[in-house]
Amino acid sequence: MAGYFAIFLVILTLVSGLIWLLDALVLAPKRRERLVLAQTGAGNQLAPEVSDTLLKEPAVVETAKSIFPVIAAITLFRSFLYEPFQIPSGSMMPTLLVGDFILVEKFSYDVKDPVWRTTLYHNKLPERGDVAVFKYPEQPTVDFIKRIIGLPGDRIIYRDKQLYIEKACTTGQTTGCGNLERIALTHVPDNQFFQGRYQQRRFHEALGEKGHNILVTPGMQEQVRDYYPQPGTAIDEFVVPEGHYFAVGDNRDNSRDSRFWGFVPADNLVGKAVFIWMSFEFSEDPDSWLPGWVPVGVRFERLGKIE
Incomplete structure (x- = not known):
């Protein structure tokens, strides 16, 4: 609903x-x-x-x-058509920052009625690498935004901060699938991101047509013990069921996503995040007299298409 x-x-x-x-x-x-x-x-x-x-x-x-x-x-x-959303957390950094206002294209996937969310028209399926908004499976009244990295039938491994994907083969497909692939990471020099006292490193991850940037925190251990325990797989391995998707945040060590609660049903998909139409900057000074929700600037350089 x-x-x-x-x-x-x-x-x-x-x-x-x-x-x-x-x-x-x-x-x-x-x-x-x-x-x-x-x-x-x-x-x-x-x-x-x-x-x-x-x-x-x-x-x-x-x-x-x-x-x-x-x-x-x-x-x-x-x-x-389009629904505006505000980014409330840093789980999608560096792609999306707190204070970004985005447009979500509702007709990118199945078109649903606005109340009961029954499918009115079957459109395109999500593609690997899409930034998607969906209803949080554990609390469907809450909207989540993550990146789709696993399609139905894919085998996903996330180990030592490295993503591996064995893409599912479609009917008649004989190449580009069926083999476990290490998703290439290229370091991008950037010293502006921290998670608490830990310096974060920025990488370009070669997933999808153009790839995207992610953040990892070398000083933090992976919370493997909290991963979603899928029967028949290793603790850091996931096989995406039919009609479901595997979604993770770009801020890999600061995101509660499919690694922890499982898979996104196709019926939960809301739309594809396509555009940043406004981006406010907020003060991080604890001694500031301004309330934390009051903007102190506009990040015009962030406005544009979401990759």
Whole structure:
């Protein structure tokens, strides 16, 4: 089921639309009838202000008619086209930072209704390397954003901060699958990221068409003991079931993802993150007089397409 805000928008759209329809079919004709009767009784000498009063719409009708087109357009836009999200944590650094505002393309995958999230139209399937928003399997009212690294049938190993993938073979495919592949990492010099007191290292990971950057924290041990225990596999090995996906954060040592809670059902997918349309910077000074949620700057250089 959708989140509370989506349900609220749909209900508001329906209520305001029904009030408008009720007024058009029932209430407005009755107001006009009362005006005709009043004019007849006054010998067609009814004062203009009296006519205005008799035809005046109730406040609730006036409000519904003014907000319905706007609310309906917003509901359709965010339900089937693009939905804005704010990045609340650092689990997708360096790709996405806290304070980034992104657009998620809802029609990239299956198109779903905005309340019950039943599939209305089957579109494309996620591709390896997509940054996707989905309903958190353990709490479906919460939206998560991670990178899809495992497709149905893939075998995933994450060991010693290194990703390995054995891609599943599709019907008739004989090359580029069936062999465990070490995903190449290329170090990118960058000293700006820390996790607590630990310096993080930035790498370019050659996954998908163009690859992407990730962060690892050499000083931190992998939390292997907390990994999702899939029956029949090693603790750091995962075989993606049919109809599911394996999603991890780009900030590999600071992300609670499929390694810890399992797989993302296809029905939980919300859409593909495609664009950063705003990025605010917040103060990290604990002695600052400004509240932590107040922006101190705009990172214009971050605006653009998400890789």
